[in-house]
Amino acid sequence: MNMTVPDPAKPAAAGPASDPRDTVELFAAAAAHLVEGVAARHRVIGSGAMEQRAEGARVQLSNGRSVLDFGSYAVPLFGHRPQHVLDAVREALDTMPTSTKLLANPYAARLSRRLTDAIDPGRLTRVWFGLNGSDAVEAALKLAIARTGTPAILAVEGGFHGKSMGALAATHDAQRRAPVLGFLGDVRHLPWEPDAVARAAAEAPFAALIVEPVQGEGGGRFLPPQLLRRWSDDAHAAGAFVIADEIQCGLRRCGAMSLSVAHGMQPDAVLFGKPLGGGVMPLSAAVCTEELFAPLRDDPFFHTATFSGHPVSCAAGLAALDLLESGPERFDAGGAALAQGLGALAKKYPDILVDTRCAGLFGVLEFAAAEQAGLAILEAGRRGLLVAQCLTAPAVLRMLPPAAVTEEQLEQAFDILDTCCLKVQRRTVR
Numbered sequence: 105m106n107m108t109v110p111d112p113a114k115p116a117a118a119g120p121a122s123d124p125r126d127t128v129e130l131f132a133a134a135a136a137h138l139v140e141g142v143a144a145r146h147r148v149i150g151s152g153a154m155e156q157r158a159e160g161a162r163v164q165l166s167n168g169r170s171v172l173d174f175g176s177y178a179v180p181l182f183g184h185r186p187q188h189v190l191d192a193v194r195e196a197l198d199t200m201p202t203s204t205k206l207l208a209n210p211y212a213a214r215l216s217r218r219l220t221d222a223i224d225p226g227r228l229t230r231v232w233f234g235l236n237g238s239d240a241v242e243a244a245l246k247l248a249i250a251r252t253g254t255p256a257i258l259a260v261e262g263g264f265h266g267k268s269m270g271a272l273a274a275t276h277d278a279q280r281r282a283p284v285l286g287f288l289g290d291v292r293h294l295p296w297e298p299d300a301v302a303r304a305a306a307e308a309p310f311a312a313l314i315v316e317p318v319q320g321e322g323g324g325r326f327l328p329p330q331l332l333r334r335w336s337d338d339a340h341a342a343g344a345f346v347i348a349d350e351i352q353c354g355l356r357r358c359g360a361m362s363l364s365v366a367h368g369m370q371p372d373a374v375l376f377g378k379p380l381g382g383g384v385m386p387l388s389a390a391v392c393t394e395e396l397f398a399p400l401r402d403d404p405f406f407h408t409a410t411f412s413g414h415p416v417s418c419a420a421g422l423a424a425l426d427l428l429e430s431g432p433e434r435f436d437a438g439g440a441a442l443a444q445g446l447g448a449l450a451k452k453y454p455d456i457l458v459d460t461r462c463a464g465l466f467g468v469l470e471f472a473a474a475e476q477a478g479l480a481i482l483e484a485g486r487r488g489l490l491v492a493q494c495l496t497a498p499a500v501l502r503m504l505p506p507a508a509v510t511e512e513q514l515e516q517a518f519d520i521l522d523t524c525c526l527k528v529q530r531r532t533v534r
């Protein structure tokens with residue numbers, strides 16, 4: 105086949121916006137062809153500039169400014185463009201970036217060994233790889249339903265598991281569920297009560313309980329370990345599987361590699377995503393017991409996907425595990441400074457902040473009202489700090505700094521938040 109080879113001296117046309125005219129044109133394209141409301145929000149937060157280049161905790165904008173990134177959907181846990189991950193990705197790109205799917209894929213095999221050794225060796229021994237977190241959720245739910253023959257699951261009030269159909273079924277977000285409710289199957293969302301699982305089991309059988317040990321999108325709420333253990337015991341006693349969704353809170357974001365394993369829940373699957381690809385590549389995983397994985401033993405093609413086990417993503421995953429295993433103390437130091445800064449804000453603004461909480465590199469500011477958090481998030485963006493909002497808890501602002509964050513960057517971030525809180529306070533008093 106005759107293919108036209110692009111001129112290597114010319115940069116690729118799809119690169120970042122490099123001059124202000126590009127930016128205007130690209131915002132117009134986004135508004136016309138992407139989701140218009142999201143494009144408008146991007147324009148406000150970036151004050152008309154676009155993201156252009158990133159390094160560690162900093163993102164450079166197209167207008168020459170830079171911002172600190174404590175958001176990014178909790179993905180860049182190691183900072184943007186960590187060298188070790190970039191090197192691994194480049195090596196995979198230069199060797200075997202696309203799997204034949206008919207021959208064995210060394211990257212996926214190696215990562216499955218490393219991941220099962222790291223999480224719960226000897227118990228969680230099987231891995232299914234996806235790209236997005238919801239891929240891992242879909243896989244785990246499908247395996248549990250197939251294995252038990254029971255098309256019903258339990259999930260938790262405030263829980264978020266993604267927006268593809270199966271994942272959305274487990275997600276407790278009435279607004280997003282409503283338009284497709286009839287398609288979402290048999291899911292009961294449990295209140296945070298110790299006997300909730302036992303009561304549900306007495307009413308009707310279920311295939312699995314799916315739970316986030318720390319609810320991310322639901323407002324950065326930490327479920328008590330004894331509640332999680334009780335629910336897990338009751339689900340197992342009812343013959344159901346326990347799926348721990350650690351897509352946001354796992355891999356040391358909240359301290360442990362796996363919170364559900366550390367809490368003694370004996371999960372049948374732990375789900376990972378977001379930073380699993382080193383903050384560079386899309387990668388998710390359902391790390392499962394032999395028992396939960398049985399439908400794939402009976403039919404190896406029961407659940408497959410074209411890009412499952414993608415070599416470049418798995419190469420990035422191997423590098424991410426290197427980073428997770430080599431420097432836990434960096435995570436601890438960042439977490440301690442984050443907790444201290446949050447405590448200081450709580451003391452200074454008791455009239456607008458109803459709570460601050462922190463686990464590892466997951467910090468939460470809970471405002472008295474949703475408009476206050478909204479104002480603080482927009483104001484922080486304008487002043488050079490990106491933080492995360494919560495989909496179903498709009499009064500909450502999440503701070504998700506990378507482990508690579510420096511002391512100075514954390515100080516800058518808290519200076520900005522201090523100014524934002526002051527602005528919110530003044531507006532509230534008036």
Ligand SMILES: Cc1ncc(COP(=O)(O)O)c(C=O)c1O
Pocket residue numbers: 235236237238239241264265266267316320321349350351352353377378
């Ligand atoms: C706990 C949890 N589970 C699942 C998901 C879905 O992941 P994704 O958006 O990558 O499909 C998310 C995303 O925010 C999440 O926080």
